[in-house]
Amino acid sequence: xxxxxxxxxxxxxxxxxxxVDVLRRSGTASRVELVRATGLxxxxxxxxxxxxQASGLIVERQAASGDGGQVxxxxxxxxxxxxxxxxxGIDFGHDLVRVxxxxxxxxxxxxxxxxxxxxxxxxxxxxxxxxxxxxxxxxAESDLDRTVGVGVAVSAPIVRTxxxxxxxxxxxxxxxxxxxxxLEARLGRPxxxxxxxxxxxLAEVRDxxxxxxxxVLYVMLSGGIGAGLILDxxxxxxxxxxxxxxxxxxxxxxxxxxxxxxxGCIETVASGPALLAAMRPLxxxxxxVEDATRAARDxxxxxxxxxxxxxxxxxxxxxAICNLxxxxxxxxxxxxxxxxxxxxxxxxxxxxxxxxPAIRDDARVIPAQLGDRAEVLGAIGLVLAExxxxxxxxxxxxx
Ligand SMILES: [Zn+2]
Numbered sequence: 001x002x003x004x005x006x007x008x009x010x011x012x013x014x015x016x017x018x019x020v021d022v023l024r025r026s027g028t029a030s031r032v033e034l035v036r037a038t039g040l041x042x043x044x045x046x047x048x049x050x051x052x053q054a055s056g057l058i059v060e061r062q063a064a065s066g067d068g069g070q071v072x073x074x075x076x077x078x079x080x081x082x083x084x085x086x087x088x089g090i091d092f093g094h095d096l097v098r099v100x101x102x103x104x105x106x107x108x109x110x111x112x113x114x115x116x117x118x119x120x121x122x123x124x125x126x127x128x129x130x131x132x133x134x135x136x137x138x139x140a141e142s143d144l145d146r147t148v149g150v151g152v153a154v155s156a157p158i159v160r161t162x163x164x165x166x167x168x169x170x171x172x173x174x175x176x177x178x179x180x181x182x183l184e185a186r187l188g189r190p191x192x193x194x195x196x197x198x199x200x201x202l203a204e205v206r207d208x209x210x211x212x213x214x215x216v217l218y219v220m221l222s223g224g225i226g227a228g229l230i231l232d233x234x235x236x237x238x239x240x241x242x243x244x245x246x247x248x249x250x251x252x253x254x255x256x257x258x259x260x261x262x263x264g265c266i267e268t269v270a271s272g273p274a275l276l277a278a279m280r281p282l283x284x285x286x287x288x289v290e291d292a293t294r295a296a297r298d299x300x301x302x303x304x305x306x307x308x309x310x311x312x313x314x315x316x317x318x319x320a321i322c323n324l325x326x327x328x329x330x331x332x333x334x335x336x337x338x339x340x341x342x343x344x345x346x347x348x349x350x351x352x353x354x355x356x357p358a359i360r361d362d363a364r365v366i367p368a369q370l371g372d373r374a375e376v377l378g379a380i381g382l383v384l385a386e387x388x389x390x391x392x393x394x395x396x397x398x399x
Contacts, residue, residue: 013039020057023080024105024384028061030075049078057104058085080104086142088189089379090129091153091196092118092178093335094223094272097125098373099132101140102380104148106207110141111373118155119175126178130186135164147189149386152180153196155224160241173261192382196220197244198235199378200368201228204331206381208369217327218368219246219318219347220375221310222334223272223289227318231325247271249317266317270310272336278306287380289335296339307339308346315350322355322363333368340367 012018015038022029022037029037052058061077082103091098098113112132118125126296133150137143140251184191201210201218210216210230218228225247229236238245247267248260255264272289280287282302295303311332318330330351332344348365355363370377 006163015044016052019045019052020050020080020104023058023078025220026283027105028077028079030077034077034078052378053078056081066306083146085146085148086137086140087380087383088133088137088150088187089153089376089383090133090150090183091199091376091379092125092129092155093196093375094119094155094175096223097128099129099136100305100373100376101133101136101142101147104233104384106377106380106384108139108377108380109142110136110138111376112139112178118178122176122178125183126183126186129178133187144187144189147187149383150183150187150189150191151199151381152183152193152385153199153375153379154178154192154193155196155222155226157242157245158193158195160237173259173389175259189252191328192386193229194379194382195226195241196222196375196378197226197228197246198237199228199382200240200333200370200374201230201331201378202235202381202385203370203374204333204368205230208374209331209366213329215325215327216331217318217321217325217363218331218333218374219314220334221270221272221314221332221336221343222372225271225314225334227321229325230321246314246317247323249320249382251313251317266314270313273354275310276334279303290338293336293338293340296342304337307336307343310336311343311346312350312353315347315352316354317350318347318362319351319354322351322359326359327363330363330365331368332365333370333372333374335372337368338371 016017018038019034022034031045031049035042035276037394058078059081061079083106087102089100095117096113097116098110100111102108112135114128114132116125116128154177156177180191197220200220204210204218205216214233216230216239220226227244227246229244248265250262250264252264257263258265258268275292279292292303296307332347337343344367352360368374
């Protein structure tokens, strides 16, 4: 599941995929619009559209009245056939499993979530995920036979090596990864996996707050803290795929031991668990991050102070990264971001303390748009981006 273009098959497949991708993004497009959007010739577009129609993957739609406002025959609108297949996304957080089912344009048809101690019981998390997938497919009136693939977001670094290009390993000290081979066996569909912050970044660039931006730092504040880095329009994966471990920037080499084995990492003071450790003595053991974000939005001084401190701490580390990569946007996401402006403003203040003025003034700091769904939507986007058109065509209903 490398992101290199080689995985997309032959040039012809890539061209077909470009057409499919335009339809995914725009919903509908005429042949002329496809020519413009893909840069392919009219003849090529006509031929490939014909093939895709014959395979049942795309269909003609009634053009909206007044579409284009042109005199004469209205252009025929083409769209992906929503019945030709679907995609499943699963997000394994530290303490939550979230599932979404989408059509081939990425439009979400059904969703489900369940609080679960994923870190403590990775095998049990698979049971929960399988149950949620079946329920969501039922709600979407779809099934696994029509599912082209399953994208999975995990809260762990995914290390890619030549022996394990799909990224099966994690680093010492991280909670055990859910057994994804078992997930693949039980669902009977191909599973592809990536780090949750990477997928959140992809989703925000594709459909959220960073649409159209090419240099983006996505900061995910949740049970863990991570970053997804999009530079020159591409997700940066580094040498072995372990980029964006923002939560493990060390603040205090003598601080508390972190799950990564180091001391005084940002996660030990600014993550969801660190926040709860500060709040629970006052609010009781059942107090959750969701309760904390609600309290902050409702003006609770203690909760607001905690989110402000967390934001400023993270912001300073982000500011140092901004000095290195000069992003146009810093997008603040993850479930802690549901606290609202208090967190985003504090991240901005932290960046201002650490980034040089020219870079600070250039980087807009904005809240994520997809909220705590970004990671599961990114998992769906990953499948759509990496699934070959041929595989999609196989799923098309017989006509
Ligand atoms: Zn750490």
